[in-house]
Amino acid sequence: MSRCLAERSIDHVVLERGEIANSWKTERWDSLRLLTPNWQSRLPGYEYQGDDPDGFRTMLETIEFIERYAKLIAAPVQTHSAVISARRSDNGYEIRTRQATWHCDTVVLANGACNISQVPALASAVPARIAMLTAAEYRSPTRLDSGGVLVVGASATGTQIADEIQRSGRKVTLAVGEHIRVPRTYRGKDIQWWMDVAGVLDERYDQVDDIVRVRNSSSLQLAGYPDRRMTDLNSLSSIGVKLVGRLAGIVGGKAQFSGSLRNVCALADLKMSRLLGTIDEWASTNGLDAKMSPPHRFEPTGVEASPPLVIDLRSGDIRTIIWATGYRPNYSWLEVPLFDHKGYVRHDGGIVQSPGMYIMGMPFLRRRKSTLIDGAGDDARDLSIHLASYLRRKCRVLPRATRLRESTSRR
Amino acid sequence: MDMSQKTVDNGVNVEALLGAREALAKAPQAAQFKWRATCKWMNGTHSRSTVEGFYGLGDEQKHKTQFTFDADHPEIFASQDKGATPVEFVLVGLASCLTAGIAAVAQLRQIKLRSVSATLQGSMDVRGILGADTDVRNGFDGIEVIYNIDADASPDDIKALVAQSQKRSAVYDILTNPTNVRVEVQ
Numbered sequence A: 001m002s003r004c005l006a007e008r009s010i011d012h013v014v015l016e017r018g019e020i021a022n023s024w025k026t027e028r029w030d031s032l033r034l035l036t037p038n039w040q041s042r043l044p045g046y047e048y049q050g051d052d053p054d055g056f057r058t059m060l061e062t063i064e065f066i067e068r069y070a071k072l073i074a075a076p077v078q079t080h081s082a083v084i085s086a087r088r089s090d091n092g093y094e095i096r097t098r099q100a101t102w103h104c105d106t107v108v109l110a111n112g113a114c115n116i117s118q119v120p121a122l123a124s125a126v127p128a129r130i131a132m133l134t135a136a137e138y139r140s141p142t143r144l145d146s147g148g149v150l151v152v153g154a155s156a157t158g159t160q161i162a163d164e165i166q167r168s169g170r171k172v173t174l175a176v177g178e179h180i181r182v183p184r185t186y187r188g189k190d191i192q193w194w195m196d197v198a199g200v201l202d203e204r205y206d207q208v209d210d211i212v213r214v215r216n217s218s219s220l221q222l223a224g225y226p227d228r229r230m231t232d233l234n235s236l237s238s239i240g241v242k243l244v245g246r247l248a249g250i251v252g253g254k255a256q257f258s259g260s261l262r263n264v265c266a267l268a269d270l271k272m273s274r275l276l277g278t279i280d281e282w283a284s285t286n287g288l289d290a291k292m293s294p295p296h297r298f299e300p301t302g303v304e305a306s307p308p309l310v311i312d313l314r315s316g317d318i319r320t321i322i323w324a325t326g327y328r329p330n331y332s333w334l335e336v337p338l339f340d341h342k343g344y345v346r347h348d349g350g351i352v353q354s355p356g357m358y359i360m361g362m363p364f365l366r367r368r369k370s371t372l373i374d375g376a377g378d379d380a381r382d383l384s385i386h387l388a389s390y391l392r393r394k395c396r397v398l399p400r401a402t403r404l405r406e407s408t409s410r411r
Numbered sequence B: 001m002d003m004s005q006k007t008v009d010n011g012v013n014v015e016a017l018l019g020a021r022e023a024l025a026k027a028p029q030a031a032q033f034k035w036r037a038t039c040k041w042m043n044g045t046h047s048r049s050t051v052e053g054f055y056g057l058g059d060e061q062k063h064k065t066q067f068t069f070d071a072d073h074p075e076i077f078a079s080q081d082k083g084a085t086p087v088e089f090v091l092v093g094l095a096s097c098l099t100a101g102i103a104a105v106a107q108l109r110q111i112k113l114r115s116v117s118a119t120l121q122g123s124m125d126v127r128g129i130l131g132a133d134t135d136v137r138n139g140f141d142g143i144e145v146i147y148n149i150d151a152d153a154s155p156d157d158i159k160a161l162v163a164q165s166q167k168r169s170a171v172y173d174i175l176t177n178p179t180n181v182r183v184e185v186q
Helices: A002-007 A022-026 A059-072 A121-125 A156-167 A191-197 A211-215 A233-238 A261-285 A373-397 B014-026 B086-108 B155-167 B170-176
Strands: A083-089 A092-097 A101-104 A107-109 A131-134 A148-152 A172-176 A242-245 A247-251 A254-257 A310-312 A318-323 A357-359 A405-407 B038-043 B046-056 B059-071 B113-123 B142-151
Touching: A002 A373, A022 A059, A121 A247, A148 A156, A156 A172, A156 A233, A156 A318, A172 A233, A172 A261, A191 A261, A233 A242, A242 A261, A261 B155, A357 A373, B014 B086, B059 B086, B086 B113, B086 B142, B086 B155, B086 B170, B142 B155
Parallel strands: A107 A357, A131 A318, A148 A172, A148 A318, A172 A242
Antiparallel strands: A083 A092, A092 A101, A101 A405, A247 A254, A254 A310, B038 B046, B046 B059, B113 B142
16 A cells, blocks of 8 residues: 555555564464465565565565565555554544654555454363463464364464474364365466466455355465465374364363364365366366366365264363464554444445545455455555545645644654 | 346245345344243153244244144153154254255255255164263264255255255254253242
8 A cells, every 4th residue: 555655646654563564573473384375475566576486485585575565665664653543633534653643634544354363252261271372372383282282263374283283293183163175286276376367366345245254254274385285174184183163162171062063064165166166167268178187176074973072171181272263453543433333344345434544454355365465456556546536635625735744753 | 136037936035034134134132032932741751832922023923823742752761652752853943944944045046946855863872861871961972964855956056055054054053052051940
């Protein structure tokens, strides 16, 4: 967005609570790689130029990538400037940080969807002896006790963490609710490549049947391992991860798991089949069949006849619980009435109900790829057009020059 | 939805359901329902339950007629067999909930159903309910449901109907997830 605003000569500042690429530096585990291939992280005016376009960036590489972009576009970033309040003022908005107060005509909320780890209320019933971490706090298996680990949540995060911890020699039990299964590679090409070319990632928010459901979907069970292995439940089972249903309750020190495991796996298998069907149809229509290996489907997810419904957390078998149960945004500082009954910002493709205010970085904001780094560019382009036009109209109404002002001296 | 193009009719008023879904999403109070049943002991293990009134959409409601259910134990349980067993009622509950869901989802997806039938089986080690072994649970060890569906759709699409029905089924949820049950004596 900064790059798009600069291109339009719109005076702006980027307020960052920590350092550039803060979340990547402080809230990710050590071995994490992006699950999108390097070629796919395209930002306005900035394509991948390295020698491994099909590889997956490590955290250090991701941080460097973002820092380099910020420098390249000379983004006017104020670091260590956490916003403590954002509210409407007489002719625009007043944004306060600890160091300064900013007055502006437009605001873009870009703090993303992952500020706070979501931990279910039943966590309070976990016996005291068991160590608990959120995915945001997890760093590496070496920092865990040597006993069994229960990973709760089987999306991208949960499956990757389960995979890594099981390979470290600790017995992992994975609690599985609804999830999205995909292969890493299909017919010789990366799944992200397929979703990109077949237009799946370009699907617009106003073209999907149930945007609320789609925006609430969990992340794909996908990982950026150099060996390109799948991290679906079959892959995890094959290295010894034990699957149980969704964690539904904890009573008397006993964890209760849903009996719906078989169906959530069936739902995921069917959904994957539909995606591959879409890909096959696109490949056929576009004359790719001759050059590629033929269409095929994957083994259904294997579920044991009677998965355990209860695990006694006091038995000592489980020493650590890792909550890979999602995130939500932090809007404690946002004093503008934008929220729905669940505390999320209501928006129409990133345009919110306060004039001159926009939101970015939310799942399926404008397109399916809005969730990815690759989607930020198009979202920024679209919203900056709207923002620029808003500013032009505002300038005509108010003869005063509208400029970003910083008041109160910075300490 | 274009009414004039509606060719598939499984008898489910999906427009009404979709309308209700939209309206109730905005009015959660109206979505609070209370389903009820009363039960009277007859003799031995025979009891008679009735269902008539329920609460929903902000008001007391009534079924068109009162429904009556006799429940009992079979003769091999040294009983009179005046009705199906309570656990068989649970299987009926699950079957009817899933089947209704299949019809609704099929209609929404414009899939014509020609026939749908299910057989259900709940396995149980009766030493649990007899108190003969405290390691044995009272309830089912597991429930199996087998659907036979003849419809205008691919096998995967039919499987998807059944999967979606489970995803949205009340009884499936009640059975697969913990539910608080509080029993008082007045």
